[in-house]
Structure formats: C-alpha cells, structure tokens
Amino acid sequence: MSSKDLILGRVRSALGGHPAAPEIPRSYRRDFPPADLDVLIERLVDYKAVVHRGADVAAIVGDIIGAGTLVVPPGLPPEWLPPEALLVDVDEADGVVTGAAVAIAETGTIVLDGSPDQGRRLLTLLPDLHICVLRPEQVVASVPEAVARLDPTRPLTWISGPSATSDIELNRVEGVHGPRNLHVILLEV
C-alpha cells in the first residue's frame, strides 16, 4: 500500500463515514466603502514606511535615490524614472522601483504579483530600498477585496512595511533580511 493510500485510509477511518460539515457563516464584513487613502497612509507610516504623494514620479524617485543605483523591472513605465538614473544589475542596486497589483488600506499592505511593472520576486528582495508606486484605483479598503482581486496562480508577495522582526522581546524592530527602507509613492492624477 502506498503512503498516500495509507494516510487517506487512516483519515477516512478516523472520520467514520460522513461527519457533518458545517455551513460557513460569512457574516464578517464583506461590503466595504471605497478605500480611504488617509487610512492607507496612516497605516503605512505606522509600520515605518515613507509615503510620498504627487504626479511627477520621476522627480520623487530622483529625490529618494540621490546618487544611488537602481534596478527596475522590464515593464516599468519609463516616465517613472529620472533621466539621470543609474541602472545596474539587481545584486549591485541600492534600490528598486516597481508598481504594485493591489494595496489594502486597513492593514497598510502592498501586494506584488510579478506583473511586468513589478518583475520577478528577487528584484524587490535584495536591494535595501524599495520604492513602490501605487495608482489610486489599486487601493482597496480590506483584505477580502484584495483576495478577490488577486490571481492565486501568480507568485504573490504581500508587503506591510519594511522588513521587521518581533523576535526580540516580542516588540517590532525594523530591518532584518528584506529591504530596510520602503517608500510608497501615491500617484496623483
């Protein structure tokens, strides 16, 4: 008998026929008003992200990166990059600029799904600075709305603030293995 048959046989025996499966009470909040950008900003800042608002993304990126080097995903809108940007490979980059798939106001979360303006997961992991550009229509109020918008067959990375740990005396401390600096640019149109 294969281990699969053994395990499934044990599980079926343990359940003993037809155990009652309950209905799932989905009475938690599922209808939400439009996302409040001020809530998103407050929650991002609470977890030590830096938030910028503006229409000229390239100028804001230029101010953040200064003389540092950048890596960008292949499908990043070219107008988001300052003309003087120093583009290098990922393992030499000081920072990375990406778009995003969805953002959640209530939790201060950005979700990346590997689309061309976000690239493969490595890009937002190795550099110490992540600059993420959000369009207002990408921001939802809640976790259920974000789950509904996302495609579970893509590699997804949910990001809530810079890399942090609660491992020392159970307090949140920023700055372990992921990017220690997270800047979010809210695009104004």
Add this chain to the structure above:
Amino acid sequence: MSTFLGMPVAHAPRGVGHLRGDEPFPAAARTALANPQLRRNLQHATTTIRGKSGRVIAELPDWQELRAAGSALKAYTMANLPRLLEQLEEKVTAAGGVVHWAADAAEANRIVTGLVRATGEQRVIKIKSMATQEIGLNEALEDAGITPVETDLAELIVQLGDDKPSHILVPAIHRNRSEIREIFLRAMPGVDPALTDDPPALAAAARRYLRETFLTTKVAVSGANFGIAETGTLTVVESEGNGRMCLTLPDTLITVMGIEKVVPTWQDLEVFLQLLPRASTGERMNPYTSMWHGVTPGDGPQNFHLVLLDNGRSAVLADEVGRQALHCIRCSACLNVCPVYERTGGHAYGSVYPGPIGAVLSPQLTGVEDNASLPYASSLCGACFDACPVKIDIPSILVHLRNQVPHPAGEKAVMAAAAYTMDRPRLYARAQRAAKFAKLVGKRGRGLPPPLNGWSAARDLPTPPAETFRDWWRGR
C-alpha cells in the same frame, strides 16, 4: 470516543522527532520556576504581546464573526480532508510541483533527505517551521551529512545558543536582549565585538551573518501556513524576509506541510489572513506573506516538492472531542495568555508544541500514555479558549484527555468509593458527619496521608463545617 471503522490509528512513532520530553511536566516545571530571569523575560514578552494583540483586535468590529468563520472553515476542512488533500495534490502537480506523502516523521525525514541528496548539495537554508521541528528534520539532515541553517532570527538565536525552542512563534522568547547579545558574541562567526544589545543592532548582525548563505545555498526547506486545495497555492507568513529569501533564491524548494493545513478555497484566505497576524504578532498584517503556485518559469525555485505529513494527525482526527486541536493555525495566542505558560515557559512541556495547544496536541499525536502529564499542565481557567482565533475549546479537550490518562490505583479506588457513597444518601450523610472527626487527625492544608498525599499536594482539603446542611435542615 474513537469512531474508526477500519484502519488502526497510528500515533507519531517513538525515537524520532520532538513531541516527547525527557521528564514529566511537574518535574520540568519545577526546574523552570527556579529561574527568576526566565520568568522576568517571559512576563515582559507575554505582557507586551497581549497589549499589542488586544489593540489591533479591537480595531476590527467583526472579530467574533471572523472567529466563527475560521472555526467553521476548519471543521469543514476536517470533514472533507480526503477530498481536499487529493485536490491539493492534483493542483500542485498540474502547476509543476511534485507531491510526496509521509505517513510519519521517519518517512518524511527519509523523503526530504533523499531529495536534498539528489541535488548533490551539502547545505540547506530553512524557514522556521513547526512541522520540520516536530519530525526532527535537522538531526536527520545532519546524520546524512547535510548542514541545515535556520534563518529565522529566533531560530538562529536558539541554534547559536545550542538551546531548545520554547514558543511556537518566537522560539527564543525566553532570552532577553542582553542574553541574545552574549550568544551572538560567543557563537556568531565574524560578529562585530562592539555589538550592543540595541534590538536593531542585533537584527543587523543577523542580516550581515546570513546574507552570503542566502546567496550561495541552492536548496531551501520550509513549512506552510496554508495550502489551498482549490488552486494549489502555498502560503508562508513571516516577518523578516528570510522566508522570501528561502522561497525565492534557491533552485529547489521542499515544503513540509501537515495534512491539516489544507484550506478549501482561495477565498477562505480572506478569513485566515485577518485572524492570524492580529492574534499572533499583534500586527494588522505581518511584514511579508509569500504565496506560490507550483513553479513559475523565470521566477524563484524551478523544482518544488510538497511533502504531506500525517505523523499522528489521523489519530487525532479519530477522536471526536480532541480533533479540533487540528484546527490550530499556530498563532500562539493561547501561550501568550496562559498563566501556566507565563511562569514555566515552553521547555517544561517537553514537546515542540508548548502551552495550552501543546497540552492538547502533543498527547494526542503521541498517544496519551507518552505525554500523560500534559493534560494537567493547566488550571482550566479558559483564557486560551477566549484568545483562540479559531475558537478551539482547549479546556474541554484537556478534561477529555484527563479521562484517558492512566490513573494510579489508589486514586481510582478513592474516586470509586466516593462515587459509591454519593450514590447512597444515607451513607453520604454518615460520611459527612464522620468528616467532622477528620479535624481531630489533621488540620486544613496539611493534606491526606500517603499514598494519597500526591493528590492533595496541589489541592486544599475543605474544612468540614461545624454542622452539615442536612443536620441544619432537619433542625429547622
């Protein structure tokens, strides 16, 4: 009680893994209680996390509705486990992954070790995972000449300190910042001798130490928080980014997942991703959550193996009362509110699963004879039930398991005599009057004579009243 119809129940085997302690809970607890530094560290950490968690839970107006949904989702999952596991296997396979089934710890260790050997690599990086700790995977890898490197900060503190984990979420909760600094200075190669005990400086030291290892290791081993049957998507919830490193950089990823971690549909994550971070680290959302679907060309590991682990879980499922212990999403809220855990710490429980959930999970995974003291490692105050984000009724399971533990002959005889007496009103009335004479032989608090003194060591005998209720009633 058990309702199995065909196959015998199979508990987690002895001699492999970390579900059994070296000594019973009362003996281990006595050692822990003698360490005032440990108690200070635990009290500080659990008080901090209770405050944080309480504040972010209070932000959600629908917390109780989310708990009800989480609880029902888990019950639904258990009732449909065979179908959901086969669906998960089908979807993961279709997405380019390879699914393995491990009946117990020994088989899981054999599978993982074999997969690492096949790559020709000598070192693996690991994301903190309860399942791989439970089966003793690190020891199995070391026996095969493979070096496992724990990359979670707390696991690293435990590994460098040659210590044991004491908490589900924060295995080094028993260490404070100055102890962590001392461990790093003593055991971390290349550490700056001027390292301070400032937490950001300690985190930065771990970042420097592990960076090269992340970039040069070709195989990673992880656990999984959720495996979605409907889509084949796997999920790991973490904080530091060590998880993202392990899930992204290597060529090969091996994930060990308990069979109870399957989740029916993608939509169900909307419940668990609200419950877990707020109950666990007391955050609105943990810093990083990674989700992957088999193999994605050009992004992340190109070889993905999923090992589905039983190791006693099907035996837990056979107990209609106890099976809800399998609903646990490993948030550790029950540890953080438990007055017993806060004083003894996690090591006293012996198993990798400490605290209230460990006291109901470990004895059921191993068979109650092998962890007979754990169902008593509780005052039954019920704080764990209130804190549990999926509403596991831990106190009821504790009482249920206490009935299954082998009891000493003396205790059984006394209880049988008491039951006989209480069944017969005249005999009971006489016994009550006789109890008054007990005052002549012993004062309150002194306890019973041997061999019953063990029973009364932790229980006060009530002082018999001057007049019983029956005598008072008759004399009215």
